Amino acid sequence: MDLVADARAAIASALGEALDSLYLYGSVARGCARAGFSDLDLTVVLVRCLSGQESARLEQLRQDLQLRHTEVVKIDFDLGTRQEVLDPAHLYSWGYWLKHECRCIHGADLAQQFEAFEPSRAIAQAVNGDYVQVLNDYLQRIAGTRNDTEALRLQREAARKLIRATNVLRPCSGGFWPRTLEEFADCFAQLHPGMAQSMAFFLAQSRTPEAPRARFNAELSAFISWIRRQRAASTAV
Numbered sequence: 001m002d003l004v005a006d007a008r009a010a011i012a013s014a015l016g017e018a019l020d021s022l023y024l025y026g027s028v029a030r031g032c033a034r035a036g037f038s039d040l041d042l043t044v045v046l047v048r049c050l051s052g053q054e055s056a057r058l059e060q061l062r063q064d065l066q067l068r069h070t071e072v073v074k075i076d077f078d079l080g081t082r083q084e085v086l087d088p089a090h091l092y093s094w095g096y097w098l099k100h101e102c103r104c105i106h107g108a109d110l111a112q113q114f115e116a117f118e119p120s121r122a123i124a125q126a127v128n129g130d131y132v133q134v135l136n137d138y139l140q141r142i143a144g145t146r147n148d149t150e151a152l153r154l155q156r157e158a159a160r161k162l163i164r165a166t167n168v169l170r171p172c173s174g175g176f177w178p179r180t181l182e183e184f185a186d187c188f189a190q191l192h193p194g195m196a197q198s199m200a201f202f203l204a205q206s207r208t209p210e211a212p213r214a215r216f217n218a219e220l221s222a223f224i225s226w227i228r229r230q231r232a233a234s235t236a237v
Helices: 003-018 052-068 082-086 088-101 121-127 131-144 148-169 181-191 193-207 213-236
Strands: 019-025 040-046 075-081 102-106
Touching: 003 019, 003 040, 003 052, 003 102, 019 088, 040 082, 052 075, 075 082, 082 088, 088 102, 088 121, 121 148, 131 148, 131 213, 148 181, 148 193, 148 213, 181 193, 193 213
Parallel strands: 040 075
Antiparallel strands: 019 040, 019 102
16 A cells, blocks of 8 residues: 555554544655655644553554555654644644644644744744754664664664754744755755764765764764754853
8 A cells, every 4th residue: 555545544543533633744745755765754633642552552553554664764653632733832833833844634734723934943943942852862872772773773863853953043034944954954054164064974874874873973962062052152142
């Protein structure tokens, strides 16, 4: 069965009345995915929070889909409830996310609840608010795994997260919304040419991870420290 159709049918069947709507995002949503290189990324909006048992079933479903569809590197589910999505406090995170990054493939499209958002640093920060915690977690997981294949998979994920997180350094207003990793990297390098070589390293790792884990973690740790200093300096101004 077609990848997207299989995922949609499986998720709808497994969640039943708990599923509000389902969305694609990333390269599959944009129609530029490449077999063997791209991920399938799905945003799952729920009517209510899932029980522990339901969450476990959904995770097993995700793993089963990944085993069936080797044409993608990884399958990811991002979960949220309808109440969270429509909460005005989450306008710059969930609202932006559904309006500009997602394509509805099941249920009523909640993106229609929002007007288009102008590019801004505030939205970039809302969408990437947890980036330091997430990247530090990758550092620990990469260092801790004994499986070299797993380490390379984590390095690819960490590189992709880092590249997108650099959008928090964008100008306060103006510009455009980057879509691809290459666009994020280009925008960053134009603003911070002194870090272009480091960004090129992470862009390469986001495509074909091959760096020894010690080097990758050293580069990642240094970049996290640098971006935190940049954020602190911009906040102090």
